[in-house]
Amino acid sequence: MAWNEPGGNSNNQDPWGGRRGGNGGGRQGPPDLDEALRKLQNKLNRLFGGKRRPDSGGSGQSSGGGTGLILIGLALLFGLWLYNAFYVVDEQEQAVILRFGKYYETVGPGLNIYFPPMDRKFQENVTRERAYSKQGQMLTQDENIVEVPLTVQYKITDLESFVLNVDQPEVSLQHATESALRHVAGSTTMDQLLTSGREQVANEVRERLQRFLDNYKTGITVTQVNIQSAAAPREVQEAFDDVIRAREDEQRERNQAETYANGVIPEARGQAQRILEEANGYREEVIARAQGEADRFNKLVAEYEKAPQVTRERLYLDAIQEVLSQSSKVLITGEAGQNNLLYLPLDKMIQSRAASASETPSSNGSSDAASTSVRTLPQLPEVRTRESR
Template sequence: MAWNEPGGGNSNNQDPWGGRRGGDRKGPPDLDEAFRKLQESLNGLFGGGKRRGDEQRSGSGGGLSLLVIGLGLLAAIWLYSAIYVVDEQEQAVVLRFGKYYKTVGPGLNFYFPPIDKKYQENVTRERAYSKQGQMLTEDENIIEVPLTVQYKISNLQDFVLNVDQPELSLQQATDSAVRHVVGSTAMDQVLTQGRELMASEVKERLQSFMDTYRTGITVTQVNLQSAAAPREVQEAFDDVIRAREDEQREKNLAETYANGVVPEARGQAQRLLEDASGYRDEVVARAQGEADRFSKLLTEYHKAPEVTRERLYLETMQEMMNNTSKVLVTSDKGQNNLLYLPLDKMIDSRGASGSAAPSASAGAVGGSDLGTRISADLQQRDLRSRETR
């Protein structure tokens, strides 16, 4: 039997919670009473007066108050979501009814959701992503090329509105640009000193793609890391690299040798040129001096022919006698001439060089015999002259 049915077994008229009606209750509080107290407090807050005994008006006033509370909460939530702050490094694009409305700079801003929709991004931060893949070079070799692309957002409006996923488009454009550049470059250039030029070409081509798509992205740097061959052919590539290093080492040795020999040869050639130039200047100057001397002597000869002729003869004989080892002695009275040969000086002059020692000895012997014959001839001439007298 229910606890509130007439004639129930509960003679004490108690509710199931164990408390008496009108007495102290030990169970949960009455929900109607709790709502009633909340409505009274809200009515007092908003200035609405009501009679405590009018239950119907109290119920309708309570529903209105709950509606006001709900609307207030919704307004607070909307206001909280409508106010936003843009940092110094950020920008925000606001769309109204799905159409571009404005671009907002740093500061405290306000928009009207859900009519408006905003996209807020950091436009100064450098972003980067890495990529690696196997590619075919111009000479039909497969290599793995890892690279890193650094970029930032330069136009937030284009970044938000023109492309659905601009960063994904950037990655796909990077793959296309790298494959185009690697496919037009030989393997040696990719593996060695051609990486910087390739990185510059990839950056230029990638930026061209981004500008064509109007993604609002600026590529700041492309770092093309050391390319390598696939693991299946890595040993063969290592042999090629070692051979290339040997070639470079031999070139360095050859350049070192050339740097040591070529300057020396150039110095010797320059010295020979300077000697030849000096000899030429000397010969020309001597010739000019002789010509000037002859011109002056000719002038003097026209003035005094006999004196000039005698002086020239004496100077010539003096120069000739200085270069000969033979001495001719004459007498002042017109007697017979006496030829004197200084054999000791002739022997000394011929024995000055060690290689000519045998010839000097032979010359000395020949000179002695010649002197003996000349002395005997002179004596015979002297005797004949005396007999004639």
């Protein structure tokens, strides 16, 4: 028979051993949740002076617990608002305060307070350099496609302009970077982007990008633009390498030709200058010799007018000396009727005279030879060459 059927359980107990309906005797059941909440509410009402409200059994309890809960909630909200109202700005940061959506002030480092929700706070680091990277395909001036990786370093220099003038200023920075890079790459050849012209291209991109940001009044200053090694797209990389090798071969052949020209042209110019100098020297020599001969003739005429006989003999002796100096064999006859011949080895004499003249100044040697011939020839009765006979 079940425990709750009529007459089935004389003790009127539940399965847990407790009695129904009575206030005493035996173990009680598990605590009621509603009753526990009412007890907590009554304690709070007594704390804040509220009225007791009756419980489910009709006993008198506090009836003013709702006011206490509202006060507790307001106190918690005020504490939370006060905790969020105070903030600290670091040495590297600044904060812009907007009151009712309008700029109010720029706050420096230290402990500060603002009043949300009528105030809004924007706090940023204004000394840290930030970086933005981009890579894209650009069309160069010579109609080649090049992939250019780019890194932009920037920092916030005017926090008020950064917050108020442009919505999402860093997105505007990305768009301006792409525009500046395409403009500069479109006016630059592929060789400049790939070789030594990258630094110049980076400077031009930085200047143009800074002009864009200043026009937008973003409060951002670009500190550095770095262009890494650009390359052709992978689809045309092999053809691009062939073009690079062909240009390198062209440059090598051009350098070899310039080296050869630099060696031949100065040598040819030197030879031409030498020929010009020789011609000038020969001209000066001929002119000087002609002038000397003319002066000698003028002086000889003057001497001839003073002593004709002596001058004729002297001229004769000089002519004989010149003729004999150029002949290797000479025949000398004695007096009339005598057929005595005397052979003089003038070639050996001239060679020995030339050897001795090389050791002494040529002018002394020629004068000695002339004086020797002049001394010996007048003693001979007659001098004739083989041809004159």
